Amino acid sequence: MIKCAEFSQVIQNNGVSFFSGVPDSLLKDICGYMSDNYVDNHIIAANEGNAVGIAAGYHLATGGLPLVYLQNSGLGNTINPLTSLMSEDVYSMPMVLLIGWRGQPGVKDEPQHVMQGRISEDMLKTLNIPYEIINADTPDLASTVNSIVSTAKKRSCPVALLVSKGTFESYEYTKSEDVSELSRERALTVLAAHVPSSEGLIFSTTGKLSRELYEFRKREQSDVVDFYNVGSMGHLSQIALGMAKYSPKKQVFCFDGDGAALMHMGGLAIAAAEKLNNYYYIMFNNEAHDSVGGQSTVAANVDFGLVAKGLGFNHVLHAKTEAELQDVASTILDIEGPVFLEVTIKKGARKDLGRPTETPIENKVAFMEYAQK
Numbered sequence: 521m522i523k524c525a526e527f528s529q530v531i532q533n534n535g536v537s538f539f540s541g542v543p544d545s546l547l548k549d550i551c552g553y554m555s556d557n558y559v560d561n562h563i564i565a566a567n568e569g570n571a572v573g574i575a576a577g578y579h580l581a582t583g584g585l586p587l588v589y590l591q592n593s594g595l596g597n598t599i600n601p602l603t604s605l606m607s608e609d610v611y612s613m614p615m616v617l618l619i620g621w622r623g624q625p626g627v628k629d630e631p632q633h634v635m636q637g638r639i640s641e642d643m644l645k646t647l648n649i650p651y652e653i654i655n656a657d658t659p660d661l662a663s664t665v666n667s668i669v670s671t672a673k674k675r676s677c678p679v680a681l682l683v684s685k686g687t688f689e690s691y692e693y694t695k696s697e698d699v700s701e702l703s704r705e706r707a708l709t710v711l712a713a714h715v716p717s718s719e720g721l722i723f724s725t726t727g728k729l730s731r732e733l734y735e736f737r738k739r740e741q742s743d744v745v746d747f748y749n750v751g752s753m754g755h756l757s758q759i760a761l762g763m764a765k766y767s768p769k770k771q772v773f774c775f776d777g778d779g780a781a782l783m784h785m786g787g788l789a790i791a792a793a794e795k796l797n798n799y800y801y802i803m804f805n806n807e808a809h810d811s812v813g814g815q816s817t818v819a820a821n822v823d824f825g826l827v828a829k830g831l832g833f834n835h836v837l838h839a840k841t842e843a844e845l846q847d848v849a850s851t852i853l854d855i856e857g858p859v860f861l862e863v864t865i866k867k868g869a870r871k872d873l874g875r876p877t878e879t880p881i882e883n884k885v886a887f888m889e890y891a892q893k
């Protein structure tokens with residue numbers, strides 16, 4: 521295994537001087553290391569395409585070599601700036617991509633990672649991005665990194681390191697202080713219990729929130745079917761919008777995270793502009809990418825209530841304690857949407873959290889049937 525400090529040294533010896541990206545479960549130790557150790561030369565981006573943009577700006581300002589880290593799920597978000605900004609056909613800028621390879625062929629992974637894992641190498645080839653694969657047994661990390669970085673410098677182009685599961689040694693990241701006592705699991709349980717099964721529908725976000733909601737239903741309300749958005753991070757507000765618009769008799773709830781909300785926040789303006797009285801957007805805000813290691817988002821700096829008002833939500837609500845949330849939950853269905861509710865929660869999840877046993881297709885079929893009732 522590669523020690524995070526060793527990787528950091530090798531990469532800096534190669535002249536990498538700036539870091540941006542979106543945290544990833546497979547890269548959580550190195551992402552945590554960077555968050556703890558790089559302060560002035562590190563920005564956690566809203567999405568992976570934005571990270572490429574920040575890296576380009578850094579290069580334009582300093583001539584220096586940036587590194588962008590991401591899960592391969594975010595490769596799609598980078599394609600536009602890679603092809604139309606960084607490419608040798610356009611501005612030709614050097615950059616190192618550090619990509620967590622979920623769904624690597626031959627390694628068992630969740631359904632949402634299978635296709636992206638299978639096509640990751642082909643995507644890099646199509647994008648004309650030279651790459652090296654690194655794993656726990658990479659014999660000579662320094663020469664692997666030297667050779668790929670020298671290509672980035674020589675051609676002035678993006679290059680990539682594709683990282684297999686289990687490459688980095690564990691690193692204990694120093695998480696920010698919690699600003700609430702309420703757990704995500706408890707908060708979503710309180711709300712979900714108030715959504716009537718006859719006319720309410722819940723869409724839940726990427727990561728542990730969906731797993732917690734799934735377990736709650738199995739435990740206490742096994743006849744209720746929710747839509748678990750296992751992949752497609754940041755797009756849930758729009759999936760719920762499409763549902764709400766074309767199912768006017770249903771009250772549609774979108775259970776999102778602050779990281780996912782920030783990732784494609786423009787969608788919330790579109791959701792609010794539709795003025796749907798059956799649209800309820802709930803943001804579970806722990807100021808972190810909790811599901812992949814707890815690295816901070818910028819949520820602590822954002823007044824989401826003000827933003828939501830400005831975007832045109834009809835009602836903007838906030839709850840920080842279980843008592844406040846119980847109050848809101850008992851009246852929310854009487855409030856005309858579009859509603860924006862921010863629930864301030866703490867980080868963390870149960871260690872023994874399971875995963876849905878149904879496939880995504882089974883979930884879709886059951887959900888569509890349930891939603892037609």
Ligand SMILES: Cc1ncc(C[n+]2csc(CCOP(=O)(O)OP(=O)(O)O)c2C)c(N)n1
Nearest residue numbers: 593594727753777778779780808809810811
């Ligand atoms: C496009 C994309 N980038 C990154 C990831 C990896 N990822 C999965 S969950 C998650 C964090 C989500 O954070 P947030 O929405 O705040 O919810 P929390 O985990 O804190 O409940 C990340 C970064 C992903 N699945 N897709």
